[in-house]
Each structure stands twice: as structure tokens, then as C-alpha cells.
Amino acid sequence: MTTPIRVAVIGAGMAGQAHAFGYRTASMAVSSSIAVELDSIVDPNVPLAESVAARYGFARASGDIDALLEREDIDAISVALPNFLHVDVLPKVLRSGKHVFAEKPIGRTVAEASALQALAEESAAVTGVGFSFRRLPGLAALAQAVADGRIGDVHTVRGWYYADYAADPAGALSWRYSQEQSGGGAVLDIGSHAIDAVQFVAGAIDRVDNATLRTVIGERPKPAAGAIGHGASASAEHGPVTNDDIALLSVGFESGAVGHIELSRIAQGVPNALGVEVFGTKGHASFDSISAGEFTVFEAGLTDAPYNGPRRIFTGPEHPYFKDVAAMPGGGVGTGYAEAFTAEIQEFLRCVGTGAQMDTDFGKATAMMQVVGAALESSRTGARVSI
Ligand SMILES: NC(=O)c1ccc[n+]([C@@H]2O[C@H](COP(=O)([O-])OP(=O)(O)OC[C@H]3O[C@@H](n4cnc5c(N)ncnc54)[C@H](O)[C@@H]3O)[C@@H](O)[C@H]2O)c1
Numbered sequence: 001m002t003t004p005i006r007v008a009v010i011g012a013g014m015a016g017q018a019h020a021f022g023y024r025t026a027s028m029a030v031s032s033s034i035a036v037e038l039d040s041i042v043d044p045n046v047p048l049a050e051s052v053a054a055r056y057g058f059a060r061a062s063g064d065i066d067a068l069l070e071r072e073d074i075d076a077i078s079v080a081l082p083n084f085l086h087v088d089v090l091p092k093v094l095r096s097g098k099h100v101f102a103e104k105p106i107g108r109t110v111a112e113a114s115a116l117q118a119l120a121e122e123s124a125a126v127t128g129v130g131f132s133f134r135r136l137p138g139l140a141a142l143a144q145a146v147a148d149g150r151i152g153d154v155h156t157v158r159g160w161y162y163a164d165y166a167a168d169p170a171g172a173l174s175w176r177y178s179q180e181q182s183g184g185g186a187v188l189d190i191g192s193h194a195i196d197a198v199q200f201v202a203g204a205i206d207r208v209d210n211a212t213l214r215t216v217i218g219e220r221p222k223p224a225a226g227a228i229g230h231g232a233s234a235s236a237e238h239g240p241v242t243n244d245d246i247a248l249l250s251v252g253f254e255s256g257a258v259g260h261i262e263l264s265r266i267a268q269g270v271p272n273a274l275g276v277e278v279f280g281t282k283g284h285a286s287f288d289s290i291s292a293g294e295f296t297v298f299e300a301g302l303t304d305a306p307y308n309g310p311r312r313i314f315t316g317p318e319h320p321y322f323k324d325v326a327a328m329p330g331g332g333v334g335t336g337y338a339e340a341f342t343a344e345i346q347e348f349l350r351c352v353g354t355g356a357q358m359d360t361d362f363g364k365a366t367a368m369m370q371v372v373g374a375a376l377e378s379s380r381t382g383a384r385v386s387i
Contacts, residue, residue, distance in 0.1 A: 004035040005352050008068055010089065011080035012043035012052040013228035015103045015130070019078040020056035021338065022345030029324040029342075034349045042068050045226050065089060069096040076126075076352050078345075079103060083188075084181040087112045094119045099126040101348045101358075104192045105372070106365045108183025113362075113369040120362035126351045128358030129365040131196045133274050135343035137335055138295040140320035141313070142276065142287045143201045145297055152282030157251075157259030159198035161190040161274045162267035165230040166245055172223035172233035177241040185243030186263040187213060188372050190274075194261055195371045196364065197276050198251075202259070204367065207252045207386045211375035213244035216266055249375050272337075284310070293334035321346075 009019045020041060027034045038058040042065055043049040049061035068074060069092055076099035081089055086107045093100050094116070106116045106129060120127035133139055146154060165171070166186075175181040176189055184191065199205060219240050221233040249261040270290070277286040287295040298310040316331020317323040324346055325339035344360075351358050374385040 002033055002035040002353070004037040005075045005349055006037040006039050006073055007076045007078070008040035008042060008074050009058075009078045009080065010042045010065055010068070010093070011078075011103070012041050012045065012049045013080065014230075016041070016043065016078070016080035017052055017056075018132075018341045019080055019101070019130075019345065020052055020058065022341035023078075024056045025342040026345045026349055029346075034346060034353070036349065039074060040068055048226065048228070065092070069093065069098070074098060076101065076349070082175040082181060083108050083183050084175060086116070090116050091119055094123050094127065097123065097125055099348070099352045101128045101130060101345070102362075102365075103130045104196070104365055105183065105188055105369055106362055107369070108181075108188075110366070110369050110373040113366040117362040117366045126348065126355070126358060127362055128348050128351065129360050129362060130344055131193065131200075131360045131364065132337070132340045132344050133193050133197050133289065134200050134360060135321050135340040135347065136287075136289060136292050136337075137315040137319040137322040138292055139197060139200075139276065139287045139289070141315060142285045142295045142297075144320065145285050146201055146278060146280070150283060150297060150299055151278065151280035151285050154202050154255065154257045154278050154280045156279040157198050157202045157253065157257055158262075158277040159194045159259065159275070160262040161186075161194040162262070162270040163190055163265050163272050164267050164270055165272075166217065166265040167268050168232060169217045169220065170232040170234075171220060171230055172227055172235075173220035173239045173241070174223050174227065174230075177220060177243060179243040182243055184372055184376065185213070185215070185241075185245060185247070186265045187211075187244055187247035187249075187375055190265060191247055191261070191263045191372060191375075192368055193274055194263060196360075196368045197274060198259060198261060199367065199371075201276050202253055202255070202257055202278055204254045205251045205259075205371050205387065206254045207384060208371065208374040208378045209250040209252060209384050211250070211378040212248045213375075213379045214246045215241055215243070216245045217241060247375065247379075249371075251371070289337070292336045293332070
């Protein structure tokens, strides 16, 4: 019998709850040999921590991060706090020597991310970052198809993340709408996922040629005490939004490819969709998380011209992560964002078990942040910014 890994989650908001779900389900796959002990949910909002612990079956809830870090029997910790707290809390968690799985982004700036990366590299423990979209079987399969050379050398890349969570002007003025507290609006909150996804598929971005950032909803009602996530507020008191609702980036890749990344948090009617489309010398491939159970590949000259076209491929057990997360073993049953959280926590716990580092480490998070930093600078100066 494998010794269980005793885990805790710091932050009981939207992302912390998704991590709790991931730990809860990580050992449920038939093929999984992961054993987890669900220990603590920790959040200064203790009633929230208690309700999340009860829902996902964690033994304890508290508001005391320092007391959690002093416990020698805790093996691994997820951190899912607002971006401005990463720089305070992640150093303590990293120095505790425990395995750490941090939500993206790590910090609000390139300087914060680089400093946290340096601390992570000093730790002997596993230090990973939650780029959850990479764990969707369709996106991971697309990246594999490109790496296998099925579409030749990639020359054109399109990445997007459209969401509507900020489309309602009554949406509360949470930390997400403060440049100071968040480090970026759409360009970082959802851009972090899209930028990581295109770098996952097409390699490193080495410059931002142009970036246009725009705020459409300039003020919002103040949030109620204890509010989490994206909910509306009925407060008559309003405050300014100080970061972007929309970000459009033109980028260049180390490989010589060029691309566009389109980000909007006010995309009415598109609740949550990340996509990547890549064209190469021998074909193209695309993925859109709104139909997460499939991806498309076109390989030029694969069959006779009259029948050669893009193939819609439904994900199944032969694709990455699928057999460990799908509720039924057969292809076509589909996987979505819930399964991505199960898969990323499984990956973290597998690394804890074997001592291997995660593919999504703090270095990948800094690489993503460098693109955001360059985009913010390019939007300010109008100039091309090299990374
Ligand atoms: N991977 C993903 O898809 C995904 C999705 C959402 C958020 N995230 C990331 O997770 C992190 C947390 O985001 P979230 O959506 O869970 O936020 P949230 O606002 O829903 O929750 C934040 C939590 O932090 C707690 N908190 C502790 N100190 C606080 C303080 N001083 N001010 C405000 N809240 C405080 C709150 O009580 C709350 O439980 C962010 O870094 C975000 O980028 C990732």
C-alpha cells in the first residue's frame, strides 16, 4: 500500500476549490496508484474554509497559514491566493521545504516571478505551477502532434482566451480589477493561460511586436465583505478599474514563427474558451476548449486530394491524461475543465511520489510573465519589446 501524501490547500476561493476538487478526485481513476490524505483548507475567511473542507472531505479548516507551515506531517501544499499575496506567502511555503503547487501567475511582475523562481530552484521539493489548460487531453494531444512534426515547421500561431466573467458592469470590483493587486487584467488573468498554451505548442515567444490593451468598463461596485470569484455586487459605492478588459498581442517566436494572441474578459456569449491554432509547412492543427473533447489536424497530402481535409479527432484513452481522469474508459465521453484539475493535481502528486520536477515549473511561469511584462511595456511605449 502506497503511503498517502498529506495535502493542504491555502486559499478557499474559486481556484482553491478547484484544487480541493483535484485532490479529492486524484486517486479515483482505476489506473491511478496515488494515495492522498486530505488534511486542511486554510483561508483567513474561516467559515469559507470550513465549508470548502466539508464539501471536499478535508479533515480540518483554519485561518492560520504559519501554523500550517510549522506542521511536520504536511507533505504538499497548494497555494491559490489573490496575485498580490503570492509574494508574501509563496516564499514562506517554499522555505518550509514542503512540496508546492502554486496557482498562476506567480506574483504580479517579472521581478516577483523571477525572485520566486530563484527560491523554488533552491528548494529540494517539487515546485509546480497550475497551468491547468495544458492538462486537457485535446490540447496536450495537439502539442504532441506538432512536436511529432505532423504539420511540419510552424510559421503562424493564433492563441485566444475569450471569457465573459467581466462583461456585467455590476461584477464586483475584486482584486482582479486593480492593476496594483493583480499585475494585469485580461492580459495576465486569462492571458497567462493562453500565453502558456501557445508556448506549450509552438515554443518560446521572444518578442512582443505590438500590444493593444483597453478598458471598456471603467468602474465597478465595491465587493461585499468575504466575496470570492466573479459575482455581482449591489453596492452603490463604485471604484475605478485600473487594468485591461481586452488585450491584443502580436508576437514573434524563437523559431521564427509569428502569432497573435487575443484576450478578452468581456466577451458576451463566450463564457470561457481558450484556443490555439497553428499552421505549419505541412498542415495545421487547432483546439478550442469550448469543445474540449476534440481537436483538429490537417496533414497535407495524407490521402487523395478529393478526400484530404482537416480531421476532427475525438479524444480517448490513447491521448495524454485521458485514461486517468475520464469517468468511463472509452473515447468520445469527453473531458472538460474539471478533469484538467484532476489531471494537474495527479501530475503534481506523481512528481511528489517520484521526486521528478513538474513540466509546469516556476521557470515556465516566469517565461509566461516575461511575455506579459513585454506586452505591458509595448502597450505603454508603442515599441517592439524583445524578451
Ligand atoms: N487555473 C485557473 O483556471 C484559475 C482560475 C481562477 C483563478 N486562478 C488563480 O488562482 C488565484 C486565486 O484566484 P481566485 O479566483 O481563487 O480568487 P478568489 O477571489 O475567488 O479567492 C481568493 C481567496 O483568497 C482569500 N484571501 C486571503 N487573503 C485575502 C486578501 N487579503 N484579499 C482577498 N482575498 C484574500 C479569500 O478569502 C478567498 O478565499 C489567482 O492567482 C488566480 O490567478 C487560476
